[in-house]
Amino acid sequence: MSQPTVSRALRDDPRVSAETKRRVRDAANLLGYVPSDAGRALSSGRTRRIGLLLTDLSNHFYSHIISPIHRELESQGYQLMLHAEDADTELVAERLIGNGLDGVILATTTVDSVVPLRLRDRRLPFIYFNRTASVVDADATVVSATRGFEEAVRRAADLGHRRIGAVLGPENTSTAASREVALRAALAGHGLALVPELVRRGPFDTAAGDAATTSLLSLAEPPTAIFCGNDVIAYGTLNAARRLGVEVPGDLSVIGFDGLPAAGWEIIDLSTIAYDLAEMAAEAARLIVHRVENQDAPLVRTEFDTRFVQRHTLAAPR
Incomplete structure (x- = not known):
């Protein structure tokens, strides 16, 4: 067979008959031939x-x-x-x-x-x-964070939360910026706002959530609910609350973002904005x-x- 026919057969090209493909593959198996990705790249440019x-x-x-x-x-x-x-x-x-x-x-x-x-x-x-x-x-x-924040803020407001805190992601990320805009807009729709003393920022990690929440809970008037930039930050928020003896929920409510699988585990059971x-x-x-x-x-x-x-x-x- 010609080289192009063999090449097409190994690529399962529909222009090659099933019988020819079988014969080529049998021969390749007999010879221990393995197609070369490097060779294909040289030939195809990809x-x-x-x-x-x-x-x-x-x-x-x-x-x-x-x-x-x-x-x-x-x-x-x-x-x-x-x-x-x-x-x-x-x-x-x-x-x-x-x-x-x-x-x-x-x-x-x-x-x-x-x-x-x-x-x-x-x-x-x-x-x-x-x-x-x-x-x-x-x-x-x-x-698109808008709908999720609208639903979450509506529920928090209906439950009676008025002193809202937030642990947001780093300012040099588009995700942190868009989520902050969506959260502030949703709060404004219920006559609420994020006051500067109740806002913390940091990396999207558990340590940042822990440190920020520790700071927020040390205030004379801590927030009753904290919106977190993602679920991983929220895990740190839950850790800090447990360490400080703050009961979740009751003393503090926590809302995450992303809907990661672990957020649904019974040991965590995190309220979150999911997609x-x-x-x-x-x-x-x-x-x-x-x-x-x-x-x-x-x-x-x-x-x-x-x-x-x-x-x-x-x-x-x-």
């Missing part, structure tokens, strides 16, 4: 590898997106390559560009990141997951494949709506 950039691998949130992204990419014939870095810098951009990737999913982008600029300049396709940067417009999968995180991750995989294969296509921004899930940690204040 590696079929997609990078996922994470600069906060220890955060529980990101462990829930790797599997759905991997499954979706694999179903389309692509490999997921995880790039875990300590920072979002120029050096990271050069590593991504130099690693022979067809495209990149940026999952921990800050608003002032240089990575989108460098990827754009080198024409390496990329999309934003969850967080976006204003310096470069690109395909994105993001969360379909797995589908959002799968959509990110579909978007980057579409961008790789259609680089001149119009940009796509997919928004995932939120809903409030009430559990044990929200009740009327004492």
